[in-house]
Amino acid sequence: MDMNINGAVLSLVRGDITLQDTDCIVNAANSRLAGGGGVDGAIHRAGGPEIMDECRKIKGCPTGSAVVTKAGKLKARYVIHAVGPIYRDGGRGEEELLKSAYRKSLELAFEKELKSIAFPSISTGAYGYPVEAAACAALKTVVDFLRGHRGIELVRFVLFSDRDMNVYRGVLEKISGCLLTS
Numbered sequence: 001m002d003m004n005i006n007g008a009v010l011s012l013v014r015g016d017i018t019l020q021d022t023d024c025i026v027n028a029a030n031s032r033l034a035g036g037g038g039v040d041g042a043i044h045r046a047g048g049p050e051i052m053d054e055c056r057k058i059k060g061c062p063t064g065s066a067v068v069t070k071a072g073k074l075k076a077r078y079v080i081h082a083v084g085p086i087y088r089d090g091g092r093g094e095e096e097l098l099k100s101a102y103r104k105s106l107e108l109a110f111e112k113e114l115k116s117i118a119f120p121s122i123s124t125g126a127y128g129y130p131v132e133a134a135a136c137a138a139l140k141t142v143v144d145f146l147r148g149h150r151g152i153e154l155v156r157f158v159l160f161s162d163r164d165m166n167v168y169r170g171v172l173e174k175i176s177g178c179l180l181t182s
């Protein structure tokens, strides 16, 4: 599913983030940048040890922020390591932290004048963020950013399961309905 926003395309696909040919891909990292399972494990496995060598030098990233490294053997040129919140009860600033992780990733791509970026569904695996609420925060943040900045031409969400794809599609349909009337 695709949506046009201010000259850019916001796209939802089912797939594997490590195979994306966008200028950068986003990692769902932890604040120590120490690697792990899920997206993080897959990116380091596919990209090779160069990425971890650079992460070690950076020495961590606060929750809600992001840092950039090269992408080793991946097709993408850069990996943006974004740190989403661990979800507890929704009352500990999780939504703002999740939005901030997406926003910071977009800012880094924009500053580097990258044209395309692929995101996984940050925080919705090991970090336990409910998928529908996370999709809402993620998609709204991207739409707001694209409305305010011209430069990034493609933002692709790469969803790992049919279920996640359906949830993101439903949320994007709702958001596009609101945009048409706003």
Ligand code: AR6
Pocket (backbone or CB within 6 Å): 015, 016, 017, 018, 028, 029, 030, 034, 035, 036, 037, 038, 039, 040, 041, 042, 084, 120, 121, 122, 123, 124, 125, 126, 127, 128, 129, 158, 159, 160, 161, 164
């Ligand atoms: N491509 C796209 N999406 C994927 C892939 C892939 N190759 N692999 C998993 N997903 P998670 P988090 C989906 O756990 O919740 C790590 O250990 C997955 O199904 O990767 O932010 C880090 O080191 C889920 O929908 O990230 C951190 O410690 C989504 O990606 C912690 O987990 C995110 O799941 C971060 O947890």
